Amino acid sequence: MSDNRLSRAAAAGLAATMLVTAGLPAFAQDFKGKTLVVGTWGGDIERLLRQNAAEPLEKETGAKVEFVLGGSGDRMARIYAEKANPTMDVAFVNIYEAPQALKDGMVEAPDPEAPYFKDVWDGMNNGCYAMSLVGLGIAYNKKLVSTPPEWADMWKPEFKGKIALSSYPGSEGDGVLGVAARLAGKDEHDPDAAFGKLKELTPIAMTYTNLDEIFAMMDAGEVAMAPMISGYVLAALKTHPDIGFSFPKEPGPVLVRDMLCLVKNSPEPELAKKFVALALGVKNQTDYAEQLYFGPTNKNVKLSPEVSADVIDTPDEVKGLLQLDWPYVISQRSDWTQRWNKEILGQ
Amino acid sequence: MPPSILLLLPALALSAVVFLAPFLWLASTSFRTQAEGSLLLADGLSLDNYIRLFADPFFVEVLLRTLAYSVVTTAVSLVVALPVARFIVVRAGRFKGILLALMLVPLVSGALLPSLGMLHLMGPLGVVNGASRLMGLPTVKLLGTPAGILIGLVQSFLPLMVLPLVNTLARLPNDLEQAAASLGAPAAAVWRRVILPLAMPGVVAGSVLVFCATFTSFVTPQILGQGHIATFGTVAYQQAGQVLDWPFASALAMVALAMIGLLQAAITVGSRFARRREARQ
Numbered sequence: 299m300s301d302n303r304l305s306r307a308a309a310a311g312l313a314a315t316m317l318v319t320a321g322l323p324a325f326a327q328d329f330k331g332k333t334l335v336v337g338t339w340g341g342d343i344e345r346l347l348r349q350n351a352a353e354p355l356e357k358e359t360g361a362k363v364e365f366v367l368g369g370s371g372d373r374m375a376r377i378y379a380e381k382a383n384p385t386m387d388v389a390f391v392n393i394y395e396a397p398q399a400l401k402d403g404m405v406e407a408p409d410p411e412a413p414y415f416k417d418v419w420d421g422m423n424n425g426c427y428a429m430s431l432v433g434l435g436i437a438y439n440k441k442l443v444s445t446p447p448e449w450a451d452m453w454k455p456e457f458k459g460k461i462a463l464s465s466y467p468g469s470e471g472d473g474v475l476g477v478a479a480r481l482a483g484k485d486e487h488d489p490d491a492a493f494g495k496l497k498e499l500t501p502i503a504m505t506y507t508n509l510d511e512i513f514a515m516m517d518a519g520e521v522a523m524a525p526m527i528s529g530y531v532l533a534a535l536k537t538h539p540d541i542g543f544s545f546p547k548e549p550g551p552v553l554v555r556d557m558l559c560l561v562k563n564s565p566e567p568e569l570a571k572k573f574v575a576l577a578l579g580v581k582n583q584t585d586y587a588e589q590l591y592f593g594p595t596n597k598n599v600k601l602s603p604e605v606s607a608d609v610i611d612t613p614d615e616v617k618g619l620l621q622l623d624w625p626y627v628i629s630q631r632s633d634w635t636q637r638w639n640k641e642i643l644g645q
Numbered sequence: 646m647p648p649s650i651l652l653l654l655p656a657l658a659l660s661a662v663v664f665l666a667p668f669l670w671l672a673s674t675s676f677r678t679q680a681e682g683s684l685l686l687a688d689g690l691s692l693d694n695y696i697r698l699f700a701d702p703f704f705v706e707v708l709l710r711t712l713a714y715s716v717v718t719t720a721v722s723l724v725v726a727l728p729v730a731r732f733i734v735v736r737a738g739r740f741k742g743i744l745l746a747l748m749l750v751p752l753v754s755g756a757l758l759p760s761l762g763m764l765h766l767m768g769p770l771g772v773v774n775g776a777s778r779l780m781g782l783p784t785v786k787l788l789g790t791p792a793g794i795l796i797g798l799v800q801s802f803l804p805l806m807v808l809p810l811v812n813t814l815a816r817l818p819n820d821l822e823q824a825a826a827s828l829g830a831p832a833a834a835v836w837r838r839v840i841l842p843l844a845m846p847g848v849v850a851g852s853v854l855v856f857c858a859t860f861t862s863f864v865t866p867q868i869l870g871q872g873h874i875a876t877f878g879t880v881a882y883q884q885a886g887q888v889l890d891w892p893f894a895s896a897l898a899m900v901a902l903a904m905i906g907l908l909q910a911a912i913t914v915g916s917r918f919a920r921r922r923e924a925r926q
Contacts, residue, residue, distance in 0.1 A: 371886040378684055378891075395889075402685050465872045467887045504789065505872030511768075518770055629682055631888050639880075640703055643873050 329361035334569040337376065338390040340367035342530075342590050350582035351573050361569055370395055377404045377561050387564040388573055392469055394624040396425030396557035405559040412571070414578045418595045419616060426559035427574060430586055431593035431610045432529040433551030433619055434473035436544045437512075442522040446544035449477050452523050453498060460522035462504045462512055466638040467631055473552035474525045475634070476622045480549050486622055489630060489637070497641050505643070509534050516541050527554050532591040532608045551610075553619035556592070587611065675895035684889055694896035704880070708900070711877040714791070714866075715859040718798040722806040722855045723848065725799065730810035730847075731840075745811065748804045756801055756864035763797045764788070764868055789871035797869040802858045806851035813847030814840070853912060857905050877901050 334355070338344055344365055352363035366373075370391040377389055381404060391399065399405045408415055408423040415423060422428035436447050442460070443451065452461050464470035472486075479485050479492035486492060503521045506512035509530065515521040517540055528543065528551070535541055545551045558577055560570050576582060583594035587601050593610035594601070601611055610616060627634075675694055680687040698704045733744050751759050766772045767787035774784040787793035817840070825835045841848070863878030870879065877897060885894035 369886065371889060374684070374889055375885070375891065381685075398684060402683050467883070507868075507872070511764075514768075514770055520769060625682075632890055632893075635883060635888050636701070636703060639875055643875075 329359035329566075329569060332359075332361040332566055332569060334361055334363045334388070334566050334573060335366060335386045335564075336363060336388040336390075336573065337366045337368070337373040337386050338388075339369070343390075346582060346585050346589065347577060350579070350585060351576035354576055355569065355572055359569065359572065361566070363573070374399065378402070381562075384561045384564045386561050387566045387570040389559045389561055390429065391426065391557050391559055393424075393553075393555040393557060394469065394472070394628050396559060397625055398425070398628055399559060400425040404562055406562050406567075412575075414575045417578060417598055419597055419613070422555070422595055424557075426557040427578060428595040429556040429558040429577065430529075430583070430590075431595055431616065432527050432554050432556075432591075433545060433593075433610055434470060434477075434525055434527050434554060435546060435551045436523050437516070437526045437531055437535075438523045438542050438544060439516045439519060439521065440540050440542050442519065443542075446542060446546075447523060448544075448546045448548055450481060450548070452525075453481070453495075457522045458499075459501050460503050460520070461499045462506050462515065462521045462524035463499075463502050463642070464525070465505050465507055466642070467635050469552075469554045470525055470527060471638060472622060472624075472627050472634075473527075473554065473620075476552055476620060476627075477525075477549060480620070486627060489634060493634075493637050493641050500642060502642065513538050513541060528608070528610070529590055529592045533589070547618075549620040550618040551620065553610075553616070553621050555595075671895050671898060674892050675899045677892045679890065679892060684891075686892065694893045695900075697893065698896055698900060703875075704897075707875045707877060707880050708904075710875070711860055712904075714795065714798065714876065715856045717795055718802065718859040719806075719852050719855045721795065721799050722803050723852060726803060726806035726810055726851065727844075729803075730807050730814055733807070733811050734814040745808075748807050751801060752804045756862065757868075759801055760797055760865050760868040763793075763800060763865075767793050767796070767869070788869060789873040791874065793869045794866050794874060794876075797865045798859050798862060801862070801865050802855045805854040805858055809850040809854070810844060810847040813844045813850075817843050849912060849916065853908065856908060860904060861901050 336347070336352070338347060344367060348363075348365065352365070355361065356363055366376075366386065370389075373386070373389045373391060374395055376386060377384060377399065380386070389405070396405070400407055405426055408425075408427050410416075414427065418428050422431075436449070436452070438447050442457070451457070463474060475489070475492040475496060476486045478495035479488055482488075482491040482495040484491035504512070504515060506515075506524065512521065512524055512526075513534065516524070517538065526543070528545070532543055535543055558574055560567065560574065564570055578596055580596055580598050583596045583599045584601070586592040587594050587599065587609050588605050591605075591608050593615075599611070601609065606612075610619070673690075674686070676690040676692070677686040678691055678693050679685065729748075733741055733748075737744050764771070768774065769784065769786070769788065773787070777784050787796065821839055821843070822835050825839045826832075830838065861878055862876070863882055866874060866876040867879045867882065870876070872879075875883075877900075881894050881897040881901070884890045884897060
């Protein structure tokens, strides 16, 4: 072998190596050893996010996705406490927490230029990205309540002491106050009207904290109706033939949203954006609708008629929803919690 | 520096980081406030949280209610624990280890599991009321009532009373009661004048533990109270986890801590006083 041939072989080998290296997708290298931290609710939500967002992201980028599970209050406390040095990249919070977090500079404002921003229904990305749409309606015992009830039916004398409410503060409680105020001819900006009307429902049959508990009481006939957020409830109702769920008309169901936030100055902003795109993507949103009955925020999701019937997924349905002035409601949280403790639960 | 302090340093450093620093942070947060329309802590210190706590009859009522639950839970635990502890010490023989291990189960399983278990026992469709229904007896409302919470609290914290009592009772010489009995003391007098006074250190230790655990408990009143009954723990949770008013929640925690500190101080003074009186007699 002559020197010339040797060097030519070496050059070819070198070129081949360079080609192979260059041919590898660059991003697979960029994120190796990086970890994206996502704070969300446990259970089905975590399962779907893991399957539709975390696993594809890990495969694509070589990064790891770590979930921190808990309530949204935990996550709010964490991102506020860590504002100087955040460790969480993506946080799922409630409709009423997102605008607050944006106002206080804890999260990135939604980027109107991002493709995933444009896929979401117009006007929904308040504070953070809108993740899913659910409505506060009424779960009811079909044996005690013959037709799907309207809000006003909860105030009928025959159901006195048979109405259950969720714990307060929370979207359910705020929603019920908004509805009560409207039945009294006012809206949530008149808390006296709201609490005065809601107080007529006392004594409350029970304060429910989980679905099994409230459904058992409903099946036993101890609870006739309870305002509940669609979604899980509708999924769970498939095993409770005697319990129905009504989306009332006057006023309509109270809109509640899960929001998806990018934490400001988080360690992995690029990974976080990729995660958001997957979470808001058609596959994940379709699974949310089909398995959890959470309405998609992504306009491109097409649902079968059976699924569509149980979720909020059309512009018309969204228009029929009652939207509360959440920033105002949040500013009243502390006072309303006291009033709820005293006037609704007080013995 | 003496070597003993050197050996202590790792532990001291760890305590400073995981206990002292968060505690100081909590204490300082309790003097902060959130600006109007914001969750961020505003600059400057104030007593607003404490003023609100003691000026609002709701929180004062919650404080008194929590104190009452603590006293009742302590008293009931003591009455239940004394015979149990005595049985373990005197009669259990080789089953003593097993019984003590069983006593420990609720302590090591955390507050959540036993409370969820109690939920199924006491619920309107639970074991107790289900059995009553089957037998045609009237049902009792336990969930969401003080009685339900107290049952849960006693169940949760009974071991904290039993263990110190077992400890003290086991150190009493067996022949003391026999001596008292042989001198003509009836059983009740033996308990009142011999066993109880000698078991006092255990009674005090157990009572302090149960009282403090009850006063700061959160899971049991939250679950068994069904949101109907506010205690210090549930209100602090509501403020920290749901209202997101962290400064006010911190103030609630500081007050709970102060109550426990006061109790500790009262007991120290009380026992010193008792010892002095004993010495004089």
